[in-house]
Amino acid sequence: MTQKTGSRSRSRAGRLALLIAVPALALTTACGGAGSSDEGVASVSDAPTTGRSKDGxxxxxxxxxxxxxxxxxxxxxxxxxxxxxxxxxxxxxxxxxxxxxxxxxxxxxxxxxxxxxxxxxxxxxxxxxLEPRRDTQKEYESMLAHAKCMRAHGVPKFTNPTLQDGNVLPGGDANPTSPGISSDSPAYKQARQACKDKLLDGLDGMQ
Known part of the structure; x- marks a missing residue:
C-alpha cells in the first residue's frame, strides 16, 4: 500500500527540502517523539491510501x-x-x-x-x-535503517522515525528548536557519509 509521506526539517539548520507538503505539522509532532530504541519495524498496512499521482x-x-x-x-x-x-x-x-x-x-x-x-x-x-506517490512502509524502513546507522557511527542522540496517521515523521534531532546534535561536527558529517546509502532516493532531504 502506498501513500503520501509527511516531512520534517532535518537536524541540519533550515533543511526543509523541496518535498515540503506538510513540514510544519511534521516538525511540531516529531519534536515530541521519535525514540532512539532499535525496536522492530512498524507497519502501515491498515493506514488509508493517499497520494499525489495516479497509478499505471x-x-x-x-x-x-x-x-x-x-x-x-x-x-x-x-x-x-x-x-x-x-x-x-x-x-x-x-x-x-x-x-x-x-x-x-x-x-x-x-x-x-x-x-x-x-x-x-x-x-x-x-x-x-507533484511529488509522485511513494510506499510509506518502505520509506519508514529506510529511515529506520538510516537512524540506526547514524547511532552506530557515533551520533547516539539520532532518533528513529515514527508513523502517525499513515505518514512517516522523520527522525534526527529530538528537539530541533534546541539542538542536541551538532550537524557541523566531524563525527556527524562522517556518519552522514557512511549512512547515506540507507536512505531511498528523495529522503536525504527529510532526515
Missing amino acids: DGASQGKSAFYDAQMKYVQCMRKNVEKDFPDPKLSGYLDWTKIDELAGKPGNEALSKGGKDGVCTGEMNNAAK
Missing part, C-alpha cells in the same frame, strides 16, 4: 511533471539565490549532496528554504504538490 500510465506522466516543476524551482533559485544551484536528479528529487556544499557559502543560509524572503517558495510548493 499516470505514474510516468506524474514523474515527468514533478521533474519539470523541480526544474522551474531550480531555475528560480539560480536566478535569485545561487547561480550554481544543481539540477535535480533524473528522479526529480534534489541533489542534497551538492546543495550541502553550496549551503556552506556565505549568504546561502536560506538555500534550502526557497531563498531569502521565500523568493522561490511558490515554485517549491508547486513541485511538492
Whole structure:
C-alpha cells in the first residue's frame, strides 16, 4: 500500500527540502517523539491510501511533471539565490549532496528554504504538490535503517522515525528548536557519509 509521506526539517539548520507538503505539522509532532530504541519495524498496512499521482500510465506522466516543476524551482533559485544551484536528479528529487556544499557559502543560509524572503517558495510548493506517490512502509524502513546507522557511527542522540496517521515523521534531532546534535561536527558529517546509502532516493532531504 502506498501513500503520501509527511516531512520534517532535518537536524541540519533550515533543511526543509523541496518535498515540503506538510513540514510544519511534521516538525511540531516529531519534536515530541521519535525514540532512539532499535525496536522492530512498524507497519502501515491498515493506514488509508493517499497520494499525489495516479497509478499505471499516470505514474510516468506524474514523474515527468514533478521533474519539470523541480526544474522551474531550480531555475528560480539560480536566478535569485545561487547561480550554481544543481539540477535535480533524473528522479526529480534534489541533489542534497551538492546543495550541502553550496549551503556552506556565505549568504546561502536560506538555500534550502526557497531563498531569502521565500523568493522561490511558490515554485517549491508547486513541485511538492507533484511529488509522485511513494510506499510509506518502505520509506519508514529506510529511515529506520538510516537512524540506526547514524547511532552506530557515533551520533547516539539520532532518533528513529515514527508513523502517525499513515505518514512517516522523520527522525534526527529530538528537539530541533534546541539542538542536541551538532550537524557541523566531524563525527556527524562522517556518519552522514557512511549512512547515506540507507536512505531511498528523495529522503536525504527529510532526515
